[in-house]
Amino acid sequence: MAAEVGSPVPTPRRDDIDDIEVDGFIQAMTRRHGYDFSGYAPASLKRRVQALVQSLEIAHVGELTARVLRDDEMVPQVIAKLSVPVSEMFRNPAVFRKLRDEVFPVLASYPQINIWQAGCAHGQEVYSLAILLKEAGLYDRCQIFATDFSDEALARAQEGIFPIRDARLYSENYLAAGGRHTLSDYYHARYDFMKLDERLKERVTFANHNLVCDGVFCEAQLILCRNVLIYFSDTLQDRVLGLFRNSLSRGGILCLGNRESIRFAPSARDFVPLDAELRLYRNAGATL
Structure with a gap:
């Protein structure tokens, strides 16, 4: 008996793909380098990861993940970009x-x-x-x-x-x-x-x-x-x-x-x- 054909799988939205890629990046940074970003506010972290991708002129977050898994020398640059060093003397x-x-x-x-x-x-x-x-x-x-x-x-x-x-x-x-x-x-x-x-x-x-x-x-x-x-x-x-x-x-x-x-x-x-x-x-x- 032929298997019943199920409903077509919906095409994932670009935002869903981005979220999956960011999750993969977070896991890579934690497991490979010991930097855990999982507790960061998701929307803020996603914006910073995407800005990092643009600044490095790479195609997508998945490529960033592959690079940090294999290139230890890249990690300090990634950490510097993900931090938010915005301040001024005697602020407030x-x-x-x-x-x-x-x-x-x-x-x-x-x-x-x-x-x-x-x-x-x-x-x-x-x-x-x-x-x-x-x-x-x-x-x-x-x-x-x-x-x-x-x-x-x-x-x-x-x-x-x-x-x-x-x-x-x-x-x-x-x-x-x-x-x-x-x-x-x-x-x-x-x-x-x-x-x-x-x-x-x-x-x-x-x-x-x-x-x-x-x-x-x-x-x-x-x-x-x-x-x-x-x-x-x-x-x-x-x-x-x-x-x-x-x-x-x-x-x-x-x-x-x-x-x-x-x-x-x-x-x-x-x-x-x-x-x-x-x-x-x-x-x-x-x-x-």
């Missing part, structure tokens, strides 16, 4: 003013101050923090750990070199944040670039750390992770908040980005708002 100055006026006096009670800048990108916020800590007389008691999962971003952060075209904006932000001098006191201009004073790096350690899969990095009195969680799924956001809770000393301060909210995360119960509008929270949970 009201946050830095709040840190200066209300958080720094609390930090001053510690003989040694550990600060973790998670997702430091190109380092603008690290240097902003260092400047204000110097002006508050706290810098020499600090150890700032600036981490990112992109080695390329970390290398640029260590250089401390930024386009001079941004100097005016950075200077305005610095004054709005309560800076006591002029920003030009902290950098040297040459050609089209500004190089920040090397002394701002004396108490900074740059290191690779992946919030997606790595554990507690240090015990800190202050953690800053601004506008990173917005790229994570709800589950991954909660996992990272738990990591921050376990990294903060009791009463330590967490500073998130102004586009982020912890309201619906289970780990939010461990944080008490210090200034909910500015996304500053105090750790009230148990630590490791």
